[in-house]
Amino acid sequence: MKCLIIAAGKGSRLQQRGPSKPLIPLLGIPLIERVIRTALDAGVDEIFVVTGYQGEQIRDFLEGLAARLAIRITPLVNDEWEKDNGLSVLTARDYLHDPFLLLMADHLFDPRLGHALTTHALTDGEIALGIDLDTRNPLVDMEDVTRIKVEDGKIRTIGKGLVDFNGFDTGVFLCSPAIFKALAQSKDTVGDATLSGAVRILAAKGCVSAVPTRGFWVDVDDPKAFNKAEAALLDHLRDKSNDGPVSRYLNRPISIRVSRYLAQYDVTPNQISLFSFLCSMIAAGLFALGGYLALLLGGVLAQFASVIDGCDGEVARLKYQSSDFGGWFDAVLDRYADAFLLFGLTWHVLLTEPNGWILFIGVMAIIGSFMLSYTADKYDNLMRERFELRGMAMIRMGRDVRVLLIFIGAVMNLVLPVLVAIVVVMNIETIRRMKVASDA
C-alpha cells in the first residue's frame, strides 16, 4: 500500500523549536520520521510526501531517511502551501490510483490505528477516517480540533465549529482516489479547498466510514501538544509485561525521566548498557575495598546502575533502535554485573571474618543468582501460559529485587544477612521452578 504524507504547512506555533515543523525532533526523532515509521509498521511500502514551506530542507532529510531505512520516498512540491491543505493532497493526484493511507506530518498516532485502516475494506468511491470517540480526551486541544458527527459507523458531517458532535478527526485517513474528485468539487463549487471540505461532500453521500482509534493520537501543533505527545510516548514505556515490582514502582518512574533526557542525544542503547555495567563493576570494587563508607557508596552506585539499566531498552523503544542483540548484550552484561556485585559483597565480609562458611555463602549467592536468570525464560513462558488462563498478574523475582536487596544491605551495613537471604530465596526459587516445570 502507498501512503501520502502532508508536510507542506508552516506550523508557526512551534517555530521556536526548529525552522521546519516536520523536522522538529520529539524525543530525539523528527515528527515526520515518527509518522513514516508508524506508516511502515502499518504495512505501507511506498511513501509520497508533499512539501511546501522549507521544502528543500525536508526533501534533504527524506533522501537521507529513505537511504537509512531502505525504502522509497518520493517528495512532491506544492507551491501553494499557504492556501488550503486540500491543494497539497491534489498534488499527488497522478501518483495514487489505489486505496492509500493519508497522514499529516504532525499527527502522531498509535500503530494500531494504522493497522485498523490499512486492513479496512473500502467500497467503491468511499474513504475511511480514523476518529476519536472520547470527547473528553485530555490530549485533544478543544479550541483547534476538527469535530465530527458519527452515525451508524458513517461520518455525517465534519468541521471545527460543530456544536452537535460526538468525536474528533484524527487526521489519519484511508483514501480512495474519490478524495481527489471530492476535493476538486469542493474547491470549484463552494471555493473550499480544505480536506474537511472534501470529506463533507463525501460524508453527505454516506461515503466516509468511521474507524475508531485505539490508543493515543496527538496533533502536534503547539508547545502544549508537543509536551502531551512526549508524555504519551513516555507513558508507553511503562507497560513492559515482564517488569518486576521494584522495576515497576521504583526504577521505571526514574529511568523514564532519564530516558527522556538521553533520547535527545546521540547515545545508543548499547552504550547505556555498558555504562550501567561499568557502574556496577565500580560498585563491586567499592564493596571489596572494605569499610562502611565504601560499602555505602557501592550500594548507592549499584542501585543507580540498576535504574540506568532500564534506560537502554527505553531509549531503544523511543528511538526505534530495539534489536535482538541489544537485549541479549544487556542480559549478558547484567549476569557479569550480578556476579561481581555479590563477589564484592562476599569479599567485604571476608575481610573482617575470613572463614569458609562466608565463602560458601557468597559462592552460593552467585550460583543462586545465575540459576534464577538461567531458568527465567523457560519458567516465564510456562507461567505466562498459565496465568493468562487464570487472569492473574505475574510476579517476577528478578534482577530489580536482587539489586535492591544489595542496596539495602549495603546502606544498613547488613551484608551477611542479605547474602544469606539471596542464597535462600534464589536457590529455593530455582528448585521451586524445576518442581513447577516438572508438574506442567
Added chain:
Amino acid sequence: MKCLIIAAGKGSRLQQRGPSKPLIPLLGIPLIERVIRTALDAGVDEIFVVTGYQGEQIRDFLEGLAARLAIRITPLVNDEWEKDNGLSVLTARDYLHDPFLLLMADHLFDPRLGHALTTHALTDGEIALGIDLDTRNPLVDMEDVTRIKVEDGKIRTIGKGLVDFNGFDTGVFLCSPAIFKALAQSKDTVGDATLSGAVRILAAKGCVSAVPTRGFWVDVDDPKAFNKAEAALLDHLRDKSNDGPVSRYLNRPISIRVSRYLAQYDVTPNQISLFSFLCSMIAAGLFALGGYLALLLGGVLAQFASVIDGCDGEVARLKYQSSDFGGWFDAVLDRYADAFLLFGLTWHVLLTEPNGWILFIGVMAIIGSFMLSYTADKYDNLMRERFELRGMAMIRMGRDVRVLLIFIGAVMNLVLPVLVAIVVVMNIETIRRMKVASDA
C-alpha cells in the same frame, strides 16, 4: 490415514527372546510398539492390527498402549495365521476403503520411509512398496529377504528366489483396496495367498510404484537381525549435531553402551540426570576434602558423571521419552554441577594456599563457566545460520570439554593451572561471542 499392521505369525526363530514376537522388547520397547510409533510419526491416526498366534496377549498389550498414547487401535483376529500372510491382510478388507499404510509388526524402518509413503500419491488401482536399492545392505539377510526387480520406478516382479533383482522388499506398503482384489485373485487362480503373490499380480499390470527407502530398515526375524536392529538404533544416537568434540569421540561411544544396558530397565531419563548430578556433587565434595587421593577419586567420578550425563538423552530417544522438560531439567542440574565442581576445586587449592587470588580465580572460573552456558543458545543459533551457509562444521566449547579439563587437572594434580585455563578460555570465549553477535 489408517494403518494396518500384520502381527499374526509365530516368529519361531526368536522364540527364546519371548513368547510372542511382536511383544519382544528391543532396547526396552516391544517391536510392535516401535512400528506403531513410527506409523504415528508418519501421520497415521487410526491403527488396525491383525493378530493370530498368541493373539490374546498381543490384544491386551495393544489395549494398554492405545490408552497410554491416546490413540485408536482396533485388533482383528486371523484364525488361519499359520497359513499364507495375505489371509491376515484380507481380514481387514471391510475396514479399509481408502489408501492405507500396510506394515509388518517385525519390520522396523526409518520414519522417513513412512513419511515418503504417506505423502505418495496413488493412482487408481495402484499400490506403492517401500524398497531398498542397496543390494549390499549389511542389515539384510540374503537368505530370507524378498527380492524385487524395479524398472522406471515400477516393480516388475517380486519373489524370494529371484535371480535377476535390483532391490529388496522392505515390507512397508502404501496400499489401496486394490490389494484385496489382487490377494483374492492370487489365492483363487494360483493358490498363492501370500502378499508377494498379490504384489506379483499388480506388478504385472504396472500397478506397483517403488518408493526407495531412506535410512535403515530391518526385518527382525532371528537373533542376528535382532542384534543388527539394536545396533542400527544405537548408531542413530551418534548424530547429535551439537555434540562437542569430547562428547563425540570420548563420552558418546561409552555412554551409548551404557544406554543400551539401561534401556532394558525401568529407569527414566530424569532419574539418570539426577544420578549423574549426584555423582558430580560427590566429586565436588571429594575435591573439597583435600589431599591427592580424594582429588583423584573426585576427578574420575566427575568424568564418569559427564559420560553418564549423555545417557539421559540417549535413553529418552531410544524409548520415546524425550521432553522439553527433560532437556531443561538436565541443563539446570548441569549448571549446578559445573559450579560445585569448580567450587570444590577452588576449595581444594585454598586449603593449602589460602589467599585472595586463588579465591578470585575460582570465582572467575565459576562465572566464566556460567556465562558460556548462558550465551550458548543465542550464539549457537547464530553460528548455525552462518556455518550452514559456509558448509563448515561447528565446534562447540561446552561442558564436555570443561569436565575433561577438570578430570585431567585432578589426575595430574594440576588444579590451579586448570582453574586458570578455565577462567581464561571461558571468559574470553564469552567476550568473543558478544563481539561476533554484535557484528552479525
